[in-house]
Amino acid sequence: MENFPIHSPLESLPRRRFLQSTALLAAAAWAPEILAQQSGDYWSRPRALWLKRKETGEELRTVYWSDGKLVVDAYVRCCTLLRDVRAGAVVQMNPTLLDILCGVYGWFAQAGMERPIIVTSGYRTSATNNLTEGSARNSMHMVGRAADIQVPDVPTDYLAKLGMYLRGGGVGYYATKHFVHVDSGRLRTWAG
Numbered sequence: 001m002e003n004f005p006i007h008s009p010l011e012s013l014p015r016r017r018f019l020q021s022t023a024l025l026a027a028a029a030w031a032p033e034i035l036a037q038q039s040g041d042y043w044s045r046p047r048a049l050w051l052k053r054k055e056t057g058e059e060l061r062t063v064y065w066s067d068g069k070l071v072v073d074a075y076v077r078c079c080t081l082l083r084d085v086r087a088g089a090v091v092q093m094n095p096t097l098l099d100i101l102c103g104v105y106g107w108f109a110q111a112g113m114e115r116p117i118i119v120t121s122g123y124r125t126s127a128t129n130n131l132t133e134g135s136a137r138n139s140m141h142m143v144g145r146a147a148d149i150q151v152p153d154v155p156t157d158y159l160a161k162l163g164m165y166l167r168g169g170g171v172g173y174y175a176t177k178h179f180v181h182v183d184s185g186r187l188r189t190w191a192g
C-alpha cells in the first residue's frame with residue numbers, strides 16, 4: 001500500500017475527489033481483501049457492478065452477489081455482457097474476475113466518482129483469441145477469467161496501478177492501446 005502512487009495520476013482529477021480518494025486510501029482496508037475473501041465491510045455488502053461493452057454499447061448495472069452468494073440472473077447478465085461478441089459465445093465467467101471488476105468499480109464509486117467500467121474484451125473463443133493482436137496463446141480470456149477494461153476519465157496507468165493494488169491476479173498495462181487487462185489467475189504484471 002505504501003508503494004501505491006496516488007498523487008500524480010489523480011492530480012488531473014478534481015481536487016475534492018482527489019482528497020476523497022486519498023482519505024479512502026488512508027482508511028485502507030477493503031481493497032486488499034479481494035483475494036483473502038475476508039468479511040471486511042465492503043465485501044460483506046451486496047456487490048454491485050456497472051459495466052459497459054465498448055463494441056456494442058450494452059450497459060448493465062446490477063448486484064451480482066448478495067447474502068453471501070451469487071445472484072444467479074445478475075451473474076448470467078454479467079456473463080452475457082462479458083461474452084465473446086465476435087463469436088456470440090457466452091460462458092460462465094470466473095466469479096473472482098467479477099470481484100476484481102467490483103473492486104475497480106467500488107474504488108471510484110466510494111470516492112464519489114461513480115462511472116462504468118468499459119469492457120473492450122471479455123471471454124474469447126480460441127478462434128477470437130487467435131485473431132486478437134498480441135494475445136497470449138494460453139490467454140486467461142479463453143477460460144472466462146480475464147477482461148480488458150477502461151474507466152472513463154481515468155488515466156490508463158492509474159487504472160493499472162489500481163489493478164495491482166487490488167491484488168486479484170494478473171494485471172497487464174497496455175499504454176498505447178489505452179486499456180488494462182485484469183484476470184483472476186496468479187499474481188503477475190506486465191506491460192503490453
Ligand SMILES: [Zn+2]
Binds near residue numbers: 141146147181182
Ligand atoms: Zn486481456
